Amino acid sequence: MGSFSSLLVLLCVLMLVKQGTANYNSSLSYQHHQRSPALHNYREALSKAILFFEGQRSGKLPANQRISWRRNSGLSDGASAHVDLTGGYYDAGDNVKFGFPMAFTTTMLSWSVLEFGGFMGSELSNARTAIRWATDYLLKATAHPGTIYVQVGDPNNDHKCWERPEDMDTARTAYKIDSQNPGSDVAAETAAALAAASLVFRKTDPSYSKRLIHASMMVFDFADKHRGPYSNSLKSAVCPFYCSYSGYQDELLWGAAWLHKATKNPKYLNYVQANGQSLGADESDNTFGWDNKHVGARVLLSKEFLIGKVKSLQDYKGHADNYICSILPGTAASGSKYTPGGLLYTLPDANLQYVTSASFILLTYAKYLSASKHLVSCGGMTVTPRKLRAIAKRQVNYILGSNPLEMSYMVGYGSKYPQRIHHRGSSLPSVAQHPQAIGCSAGFQALNSNAPNPNLLIGAVVGGPDCNDHFANDRNDYEQSEPSTYINAPLVGSLAYLAHSTRS
Structure with missing residues (x-):
């Protein structure tokens, strides 16, 4: 996070406090833009x-590609x-395949299906x-023992160009981690x-599911045995783009939790029990x-x-409650900020990533609480699953257009x-409209243009408005x-739940 972004965060916090919305002390403020x-x-x-x-x-x-441009x-x-590293996803608006956010994307898509796939209908x-x-x-990327390929493309050179992925002519360097350079x-x-x-495909494609879980176990063993942040090994190739600012302990706990869920092998539960505290299970990050x-x-x-009913994991209910209390408006433990229009506001750079993740967590935890007939206690306030769902719904509604600008961010x-x-x-013009390659520098004319994008990236959710609900609609404003x-x-998971819960 650069000093400019840090200054923006400070300014936002000061504005939010000045406006009296930092902790949503006023329920009127919370409902202000929910009147209709x-x-x-x-x-x-x-x-x-x-x-x-x-x-x-x-x-x-594939032949059934629906975004045809x-x-x-x-x-x-x-x-x-x-090695063959074709496929995968470009993480955002550039042409680099960053393995760290791609893996998180995959985990969250899978969790969305596992929790709410039954509500997705034909979209499943x-x-x-x-x-x-x-x-x-x-x-x-994980096919070679002792080596994991974690990125394709030199981001520093890529960011010097503005060109279609079909025209890429910058170095497609493959970056890896291994025992000497851990990650x-x-x-x-x-x-x-x-x-x-592996859980998503367990019933529909059992052999593929087994391949996934086998690879997962091998990769986790490697991660635990050769400890270290990948930012140290790859430095300028991943920083400041996707530095591991929080360290690697959270991923080890997260990975073990998923392997326990997927395999039911006692060694992963034992791992969590033995290492949870040292891996930051009870830290106050929110x-x-x-x-x-x-x-x-x-x-x-x-x-x-x-x-x-795993009693040895009882503390995790308390840890989860602490997070819920930290983001709920009006609780004594609340440390989160909201915009005047009611949007959870964490950081200026792609703030909606934290909104969509928090909304999913609220709906998922509400599901667990309802199934087990538990509540959340935030000091003197008792919070019900219904309350969590209502807050999540308001956040999703804000993204879809229930906000001061009446703009959908999708x-x-x-x-x-x-x-x-x-x-x-x-x-940039599509290949169908402009078959000739558009060079590295030539594309900047499009970046700096005020014209609308010629190709609709249907469904894309952008970084979102600032701390005062303002949105520049400026292509150069990547944040x-x-x-x-x-x-x-x-x-995806939140929308699936809401589509089901509001169906006629």
Whole structure:
């Protein structure tokens, strides 16, 4: 996080405090922009949130590709290292395949299906396809014992160009971790992704599921045995883009939790019990996203106590409660900030990633609490599952257009949405419209243009408004206008639940 972003955070906090909204002390403020809530078509939004992933695909596209302005790209990925690393996803608006956020995206897509896939209807097969596009790549990246390929593309050179993925002419360097250059964070997140996905395919494709869980166990063992943050090993290739700011302990706990869920092998429960505290299970951090997984691990493990009756994991219910209390407005433990319009506000850079992740956690934890007939106690306040669902719904509604600007932050949903998103392929003429290659520098004319993007990246959720509910709709403002896979992934689960709960 640069000094400029830190200054923005400080300014936002000061504005929020000045406006009296920092802790939502006034229920009137909380409801201010909910006076006439719009009726949202969650089923439509779900379809589009999943469709977005097709626009982020790398590799050879299938015949049933629905975002038709995309074409094949990255077909030689891995060739410099004599391995096949084709496929997978571009994480956001650039043309690099960052393994760390891709693995988290996969874990969250899988968790969305595991918790709410029964509500997805015809979209369930599309969600599975989105997961498999990632896991096919992750299997390739982990196919060589003692080595994990964690990135394709030099981000420093990539960011000097503005070109379609179909035209890439920058170095497609393959970056790896191994025993001499460890990366427990990205390795353990990859293990979590493979384990979670193995559960998604357990009934529909048992042999594929077994491949995923076998790879997950091998990768987790590697992550635990060769400890260290991948940022130290790869330095400028991953920083400041996807540095592991929170360390690798959270991913080890998260990975072990998913392997316990997927295998029921006692060694993973024993691992959690023996190492949980040293891995930060009881830390007070209250963000959940591609970098910090503590919150997710706490909630996932709390289910084992609440529903699985594993008494040794009772503390995780308390840890999960602490997170819930920290983000609920009006509680003594609340440390979260909200905009005047009611949006959870964490950081200026792609803030909606924290909103979609928190909303998913609220709905998932509410599910566990309801099934076990438990509540959350926040000091003197008792919080019900219904309350958690209501807060999550308000956050999702804000994203879909129930906000001061009456703007949907999902491209292609509603009548008013971002027209100039920070995304190379969307902002440049498609190959069908402009068959000739667009060079590295030539594309910057599109970046700096005020014209709407010529290609709609349907379903893309952008970084979102600032701390005062303002949105510039400026392609150059990547903090507000860039979409990413890890913003959409947890939103898929939330939309599935809401589509089911509000059906007629």
